[in-house]
Amino acid sequence: MSSILRRCTKLTHSGILSMLPGSNGRSCALQYFASEKRYSTSSKIKVDLDSNTGVAIMQFQSPPVNSLSLDFLTEFAINIEKLELDRSCRGVIITSALPKVFSAGLDILEMYQKSPEHYVEFWKAVQEAWFKLYGSSKVTIAAINGNSPAGGCLLAMCCDYRIMAENPRYSIGLNETQLGIVAPFWFKDTMQNVVGHRETEKGLQLGKLYTAPEALKVGLVDELVPEEKVVSSAAEAMSKWLAIPDHARQLSKSMMRKPTIDRLLAAREADITNFVSFTSKDSIQKSLGMYMEMLKKRRS
Numbered sequence: 209m210s211s212i213l214r215r216c217t218k219l220t221h222s223g224i225l226s227m228l229p230g231s232n233g234r235s236c237a238l239q240y241f242a243s244e245k246r247y248s249t250s251s252k253i254k255v256d257l258d259s260n261t262g263v264a265i266m267q268f269q270s271p272p273v274n275s276l277s278l279d280f281l282t283e284f285a286i287n288i289e290k291l292e293l294d295r296s297c298r299g300v301i302i303t304s305a306l307p308k309v310f311s312a313g314l315d316i317l318e319m320y321q322k323s324p325e326h327y328v329e330f331w332k333a334v335q336e337a338w339f340k341l342y343g344s345s346k347v348t349i350a351a352i353n354g355n356s357p358a359g360g361c362l363l364a365m366c367c368d369y370r371i372m373a374e375n376p377r378y379s380i381g382l383n384e385t386q387l388g389i390v391a392p393f394w395f396k397d398t399m400q401n402v403v404g405h406r407e408t409e410k411g412l413q414l415g416k417l418y419t420a421p422e423a424l425k426v427g428l429v430d431e432l433v434p435e436e437k438v439v440s441s442a443a444e445a446m447s448k449w450l451a452i453p454d455h456a457r458q459l460s461k462s463m464m465r466k467p468t469i470d471r472l473l474a475a476r477e478a479d480i481t482n483f484v485s486f487t488s489k490d491s492i493q494k495s496l497g498m499y500m501e502m503l504k505k506r507r508s
């Protein structure tokens with residue numbers, strides 16, 4: 209696997225870019241990087257690695273809402289794996305190239321009116337993306353420049369540090385119960401590791417989507433900054449994290465996260481079985497169908 213990934217890593221160099229922030233935080237995100245390797249040629253995720261700083265920017269660019277489809281998750285896991293294997297990479301900033309949304313979470317259509325075989329494949333991809341990101345030895349920072357419900361919140365919570373746009377209309381949280389579904393134990397564990405037991409208990413049961421200020425208050429995000437500064441602030445935070453020797457930081461990270469990772473490793477197959485039987489239930493399919501309808505109506 210790793211040799212295939214190394215072989216398919218495509219390197220291009222894109223010249224000298226300015227260190228100064230531009231007026232538009234999204235479009236100028238890559239300007240922080242003086243010399244880049246372009247990793248991803250795919251359409252859903254763009255990855256650029258600055259070989260001078262060792263920092264990669266991963267931009268989600270899957271319209272309309274960066275939902276985590278099977279293809280997206282597969283591509284995501286491959287990209288994280290490639291960066292993990294690249295010794296010149298020390299940190300990864302994850303952000304969105306789309307306006308107003310970081311990620312809408314798992315693609316509901318992947319869980320709706322599909323075969324059990326499809327559910328198995330999809331859930332494996334969800335697990336794999338989590339293993340790769342939560343277990344990454346790199347410094348990972350989420351630059352949350354839009355709404356980030358459910359699986360979007362999970363991705364952000366897997367990072368070492370979270371910076372969110374201070375726009376009070378943006379929200380983040382594990383809202384699964386609002387869809388009539390239940391976040392699995394490792395989503396819960398990930399949240400609990402970030403905000404603690406009591407807040408997770410409330411947040412999960414209520415399916416709470418925290419506004420950006422609320423998320424800051426409970427520690428679900430670490431900083432709020434003006435929207436156009438989300439990526440530049442992530443780059444600044446990254447330099448602080450990278451000032452620590454890698455080996456000491458990595459061992460500390462692994463010490464904190466290993467028990468949580470081991471819990472899913474031990475229950476991986478059972479978790480898939482649970483997901484398939486849960487998702488296949490008529491009542492769950494009905495809830496998902498109603499939720500999709502509600503999203504459509506809200507739009508019209």
Ligand SMILES: CCCCCCCCC/C=C/C(=O)SCCNC(=O)CCNC(=O)[C@H](O)C(C)(C)COP(=O)(O)OP(=O)(O)OC[C@H]1O[C@@H](n2cnc3c(N)ncnc32)[C@H](O)[C@@H]1OP(=O)(O)O
Pocket residue numbers: 272273275308309311312313314315316317355357358359360383384387389390391392393479482483486487500503504507
């Ligand atoms: C083991 C134990 C058992 C395990 C049990 C199972 C556990 C599963 C855990 C689940 C985890 C999840 O992530 S479940 C996913 C939860 N996600 C959500 O609730 C987010 C829902 N979406 C939104 O709130 C909004 O779309 C939001 C992200 C804020 C963006 O708002 P906007 O106004 O910009 O955009 P919208 O007009 O709403 O959406 C644009 C289009 O995208 C679609 N869309 C939006 N979100 C989508 C999504 N997640 N999946 C698919 N499609 C989505 C809409 O239907 C629209 O489609 P058209 O009208 O056709 O254009």
